[in-house]
Amino acid sequence: MTAVAVIGAGVIGKRVATALSGSGAGSDPQLAGIALRGPNVFAAARPDLPVFAADESAAERLRAVGTEVRGGLPALLAVADLVVDCGPSRTGAGRAELYRRHRVPAVFCGGERDRGLGPLVHSGLNPDAARRPGGLRLLSCNTTALARVIAGIGPDRIESVDATVLRCSTDTDKAAKGITNGAVLAPSPSHHGADLAQVTPQPPVRTVSATVPMTAGHCIHARITLRGLAAPEALDWLAGCPRIELLADGVPAYTAELKRRSSARWQDRHRLQVLPIGSPGADALELWLALDNQAITIPEVLDVIQLATGTATAGQAQAHSDRMLGIRTASDGGAR
């Protein structure tokens, strides 16, 4: 059994911890514990989960609000086979040395930018990269969405992708961040295309982004030029992916409604929702992608835990992750 230490219990960390602890005793992988820097809303709501403190000061502050602390971070690392670092973005490098000292391999979430932390990995595009020793990084939410589309159609069947990302200005649990009105238009290409190039050299992906005042989920406008594949067939490939939901009823989609209709905890949507725009061209697709800004990466996190510990092939890992999360399982969940 793989014991996993989760660092941080923000919007990603708590979902990883819940998935690892929700499958029942004896299931694999399992949660070893959660490490926190201080009082945490999720820890207060889930006193049943094992909490460890980042340091003594964190332990004092956690106990002051009634959170039981089972030990310090070194104690958690001592019993963990793998770390999933869900700390604040762009801070992973500061903790990587500690994981190396404890000889615990680490998976960094949230699209960490530091290449020294390891290669970027997506279970559907470059699963073998997860098996190399050392740390690795997972794609961010929007990049994961684009990766699923590319993996679903097949990288060799796509000539190019052009995408505009409309990002939420903040997460659902924050009220001190985010623009109140208007949009922030980025003047340079966004990181999503460049990150995808690290997991699959083909097809070329160009992305730009704007930030808008919403929390109901990111949206991506994608124009896909196909190669050797008719557009209706590409849509069929996407419809057959267990982690993709095709919305093809020709009515506008209200993204808040897409979220609200989910019966999962936090109204999570693990599947990417794809809305074709107009009629597909001969070799071109124009799509809206609607994704849960917080839950979309969780299936891939669980995949990579299994890949990094060598316990499964990519297809097996995806199927197991889907079962853990209650996503419909297909016979072939890997790249085409």
Add this chain to the structure above:
Amino acid sequence: MTGVQRLALAGESLLGPALARAAARRGMALTAETGAATGPVLRCRRGTKMLSERPVPPNEHLGTAITRHALRLILRWWPVAGPASAVVLAPAAGVTGPAGAGPVDAVRLGRRPVLDGAGQGCLVRLLTVQHSRCWVLSLSGEFLSAEPAASDELVRVPGWLATDTARLAEYAQDRGLGADWRPVFQLGEPSPGPDRRSEVLFAFTEAGYADSLIDPLLAGALGTTSASTA
């Protein structure tokens, strides 16, 4: 009588989604029926026979009705001496359904303060804001005790946790209560003011009010006689 009991909403109501979720919590679906001339009506049927019905307030009065329900609950468990006053931030969108008419970056001030009996004469101002998570109510008065009587209908959330409705809504989700939690949450401790008055913040969703419409309807349907015939 034979057949499965079911709930139906005749006419359009912004409370429809909340009523549908309340029905789902009872293992029932809420079907749609043609509206009545007098406004939306909630019905309980068995087959085609109507067992009971009750009117649903028209949309322009829903805010008052939902606020009144929460206030009565609060004051039942935590009464005040004499008149009280309240300011309510009503969510323009969210659990009552997506708002198609704003406000965006604005506050709708409401046409007049709502004088609500609630048995204790509470003066209420209702403001509609660009928010979807919950209702927020600030209640000022001379509370008769330092804290409310123990109840699972009125639950205190620690102040360190309830700094904003984003964290509060996440806390409810983290606890598995979903987006339309049923208790009224007391947010932190009372803030003392002059003349033995205090101010306390509360938050709630439409779930409690939706339940208050459905439960009597189902209870009335359990009798062998119906309130009206189909």
